[in-house]
Amino acid sequence: VILAGEEIGDDLCRRAERVLAAHTGLRFHDGNRDTLIAGLARAASAERVEAAELIARIERSPTEDALQALVRGVTIGETYFFRHPEHFAALREVILPDLAARGRPLKAWSAGCATGEEAYSIALAMGSGASVLGTDINKASLETARRAHYGRWSLRGEAAPAGLVSVGGDAFEVTAAVRAGVRFEYLNLHGAPYPQGFDVVFCRNVLVYFSTEAAAAVMERLEAALADGGWLVMTALDVAAARHGLAAVYYNEVTLLRKTRAVPNTTPATGTPTIARAEQDWIGGARRAADQGQHERAVRLAREAVARARTPQALHLLALVVGERGDRDEARALLREAVQRDPDYVLGRLGLGLDGDDGELRAVLALLADRRDDEILPGPEPLAVSWVRTMAQAGLKRGNK
């Protein structure tokens, strides 16, 4: 942005808010006034007119071109590599281990990717084999993203990560290997159909610019764009719009949203090779069936596993599948038995605790007091110590309200 000296006052801001809300669903208010002022200055600077003239033009005749000029200015996200490092830590430490079992190349979407730093950062974190789609409403930003050429400023003082090479001076380029897994397309989140089937979607600092209704609609469509069990990464402000089909998972300071598994209307064909093989392993088979939405089958296999040996893990698994069916009393009884058999069975205690027993949550924290953060705790759904601790703390906080 080049500041030509025009002062953008309250009155102009209010007019800009009105035209943006009316024509684009974008919402600005006193809380993001600075962003609007900087955006207006940017749009004016790019169009080489005064901001007042730009708004007056749209008020006279809201053509697509005039609106785009404004939208381009106010939606250019300030972005850089690994912005919000805590999100990338969560991606590496929670999401990717969870997705590892998929056994197929992973798909990620950077929705509102601006100049591409986020999409490339996701690709770098996910490693080769993953494909990443970046979309934005701003075509100029997409051009920058495709060029994959960045200044030192895009690193904000951090050392260049692997995958970025210096090309002289203060410039960096994303390596061809990383670029091969990333592509960019124009998409207006307020309009066109969304691409589908993503394991991970990053949509950060985007919803906060939509009106409540528009944000709810985007949220619903983002959820639909996720594969079952897929993860949505947003900033705290965006998460406030979360929907029921997305379960919140707390990790350190970050709230991740995970799409709960859909129950298919029809039972998928049984006897596929993977399931046949997995039947050797009752627990594994039941898990897979549950993952595929075959609830009756999952319950049957889990009951067989428990019949063979009443181990804490088998009991826990059965508790999970009957709990998913709505049998909370039976689920609780099974977890109680699991914890009686092995008082140190942390995930069992966590299950009871999250069901409302604060004593169990405190027991979980006590059991984990000396454990390493990255240690993985056994269970039908193994979890990292840090994650369990965070969930227990969140549960206690909720209970105290």
Added chain:
Amino acid sequence: MTRNVLIVDDSATTRAVVKVYLSGNDIKFHEATDGTAGMAIARMIRPDAIVLDLKLPGMDGLTFCRTIRADLRLRDTPILLITGSKNQAVEYEALAAGATSFMHKPIDGTALAAEVMKYLEKKK
């Protein structure tokens, strides 16, 4: 570690752009619209960097620079001075008054943010 940046400028637009372009860097912003208020805030918070307009109501930018440089507790604070259009005499005077660097209007927001970050990184 959160750093404190003081912006002394009577233009709300410039202040907004400085803040937006530096957002996400764990910076706490303090703002003043005139030199006298800016100096009071500087003495109170001892900022890690100052963005300062040359033409200010109250204490002007050059006096502000000299006052900072004469203050034992503040003398090492980097100051980015925003001057009017290019003028060598003004540049010389600005450096003599103690500005760390200066930028001419029209101001490039990205370059300004990069310059402030340079100050903050040096201080780390």
